[in-house]
Each structure stands twice: as structure tokens, then as C-alpha cells.
Amino acid sequence: MYSKEFEEIVHLRRSNRVFDANIEVPDEVIRKGLELALLSPNSSNMQLWEFHWIKSKTELEKYVPLCLNQRAAKTAKQLVVFITRRDKWRERAKWNLGKVQDSIVGEPSRLQKSSLNYYGKLMPLIYSNDPFGFMTLVRKSISFFMGFRKPFYRAGGLAKQRIVVHKSCALAAQTFMLSIAAEGFDSCPLEGFDELRVKKALGLPRGAEICMIVAVGKGTEEGIYGPRFRVPKEEVIFVR
Ligand SMILES: Cc1cc2nc3c(=O)[nH]c(=O)nc-3n(C[C@H](O)[C@H](O)[C@H](O)COP(=O)(O)O)c2cc1C
Missing domain, CATH: 3.40.109.10 (NADH Oxidase)
Known part of the structure; x- marks a missing residue:
């Protein structure tokens, strides 16, 4: 149009x-x-800008x-x-999590449950860092093993x-x-x-x-x- x-x-x-x-x-x-x-x-609608x-x-x-x-x-x-x-990833993950929580009335739907997991667990895994690169190693190992036989998101480090x-x-x-x-x-x-x-x-x-x-x-x-x-x-x- x-x-x-x-x-x-x-x-x-x-x-x-x-x-x-x-x-x-x-x-x-x-x-x-x-x-x-x-x-x-x-x-991920994290709006890190x-x-x-x-x-x-x-x-x-x-x-x-x-x-x-x-x-x-x-x-x-x-x-x-x-x-x-x-x-600002913590703040924004929390904000998204709050939005999902606010939308729940009664039992959460499957989509709501997966969104809670996404912002509550996956975002911290993707964005957290430490001085020794331990989290990067964890992420790369997860991607390597999970992606060995089937397509999987290739998480990495700071770069x-x-x-x-x-x-x-x-x-x-x-x-x-x-x-x-x-x-x-x-x-x-x-x-x-x-x-x-x-x-x-x-x-x-x-x-x-x-x-x-x-x-x-x-x-x-x-x-x-x-x-x-x-x-x-x-x-x-x-x-x-
Ligand atoms: C990330 C980015 C950085 C740019 N930096 C400069 C810059 O520092 N100085 C400048 O004169 N043009 C800069 N440009 C403009 C490009 O030279 C321009 O987009 C390109 O030559 C294509 O021309 P157009 O935008 O008129 O289509 C930049 C463009 C982008 C996307």
C-alpha cells in the first residue's frame, strides 16, 4: 500500500x-x-541503546x-x-520479565512460561561476564555440545x-x-x-x-x- x-x-x-x-x-x-x-x-527486545x-x-x-x-x-x-x-542488560531483562509477569492472569500459558525463562534465565546466561572469562567458556561449551548434532545458537563472549x-x-x-x-x-x-x-x-x-x-x-x-x-x-x- x-x-x-x-x-x-x-x-x-x-x-x-x-x-x-x-x-x-x-x-x-x-x-x-x-x-x-x-x-x-x-x-530480544532488550533495547540496550x-x-x-x-x-x-x-x-x-x-x-x-x-x-x-x-x-x-x-x-x-x-x-x-x-x-x-x-x-544495562540486567535492568532491561528485569523490565521485560516484569512485563511478562504483569501479563499473567491465573496459570501462565506456555508462551508466558517460556518468556519467563527467556528473561529470567537465558538473558543472564547470554549477557553475564566475569573477569576470568568463565562465563564465555560456559557459553561456548554449551553451544559446542548442544550444537554438535543439531542447529543451536552460537553464544560467545564480549565480542x-x-x-x-x-x-x-x-x-x-x-x-x-x-x-x-x-x-x-x-x-x-x-x-x-x-x-x-x-x-x-x-x-x-x-x-x-x-x-x-x-x-x-x-x-x-x-x-x-x-x-x-x-x-x-x-x-x-x-x-x-
Ligand atoms: C556507520 C556509518 C559511518 C559513517 N561515517 C561517516 C563519516 O564519518 N563521515 C562521512 O562523511 N560519512 C560517513 N558515512 C556515510 C557514508 O559514507 C555513506 O552512507 C555512503 O557513502 C553511502 O552514501 P549515501 O548514504 O548517500 O547513500 C557513514 C555511514 C555509516 C553507515
Whole structure:
């Protein structure tokens, strides 16, 4: 039904690196984009993400050098920092568990029982860590033995956990950027920044990581560095 509109928005979204100095982005545009980003698919609905909206002029100026003086950051009217919060897994597993518990009236259904197990037992197994890597060994051993004869989820250590949270957070960033395009504004995702200093500026703890920073404004022609090109689809789309 909306396929044409969707296609248009996907084509419309370009990484624009020079934003119009005279056109402000209404707060409502950012607010809406962030609220839609919350609806992005995310691993186990753990929502291990945070979106930090940098909107005041003085705050924005602070982030220009931290984004390595990139033009997109220099000319941005608003910035949103997409952050992963692997460290909040306990809180979020508990929150999900509470949601399941609240939905139970009388005897829990099979689905409710399995959800209680999922958030009460499986999430702690997947996300907990210790200084000696004992939990990683446990997870890898379980995956190895259980997966020996039949397909089984390949759990891992810190690297795997980080991949999981970054995947979900990047999907949220994409929802946000598509929403910005749908509202007639432009964006540029950035990974060219000093992560250490950005984390410090935002006062984030060790367990938080920056997925990407999205610069927002009204794009200009100058901000489009060239026509959009992609490798031939035959090289990346495989039908089996
Ligand atoms: C995770 C990520 C990080 C990026 N980092 C930067 C960046 O630091 N600076 C920049 O100018 N563009 C950056 N880009 C934008 C890409 O260069 C751009 O998406 C790509 O060239 C395709 O162009 P399009 O977005 O207009 O389709 C980044 C894109 C992604 C997805």
C-alpha cells in the first residue's frame, strides 16, 4: 500500500555533509524520529541503546572537534549520538520479565512460561561476564555440545555481545534517518569521531559504546559529494 512512498524515502535519504546555515530543524522532527527509532527491531527486545540528542548551540560546538571537524558536524543543526548500553542488560531483562509477569492472569500459558525463562534465565546466561572469562567458556561449551548434532545458537563472549547490541542500535539509527528524510530534512551518519572523548563529554560509563553519531540539518547541493553508486547487485545479492 505504501510501497511507493517507502521507495521514495529510501531514494531521498542521502548522506549530506553540508547543511543550510539558515534553516533550522524543528525539535518536533527530531523528537518524532527518535520515538520512531524506539520501534526498531532489536535483539530480544532488550533495547540496550540510548539516543543522546545534542541540540543547544554551545553543546553542538563542543562536538565539532570531537567529530574531527567534519563538515557534516560543523554545519549540523542537531546531532544525535546513538549509544549501545550492553551494561544495562540486567535492568532491561528485569523490565521485560516484569512485563511478562504483569501479563499473567491465573496459570501462565506456555508462551508466558517460556518468556519467563527467556528473561529470567537465558538473558543472564547470554549477557553475564566475569573477569576470568568463565562465563564465555560456559557459553561456548554449551553451544559446542548442544550444537554438535543439531542447529543451536552460537553464544560467545564480549565480542559477540558487542556485535548484538551494535546491530540493534544501527537499526535504530537507520529508522531515525529515514524518518528525518520523510520529514524533508537530511542527515549524515558519522563514525569518524573520537569515541573516547565523545564518551567523556557525555559522561558515559565504560560499558557504553558509541554506535554512530547522526548529523541533521537541511541538506544542500554542495553537501552531496556525487551521484549515488553501488557495486553491481549481482555481486551482493545472491538467490539460492
Ligand atoms: C556507520 C556509518 C559511518 C559513517 N561515517 C561517516 C563519516 O564519518 N563521515 C562521512 O562523511 N560519512 C560517513 N558515512 C556515510 C557514508 O559514507 C555513506 O552512507 C555512503 O557513502 C553511502 O552514501 P549515501 O548514504 O548517500 O547513500 C557513514 C555511514 C555509516 C553507515
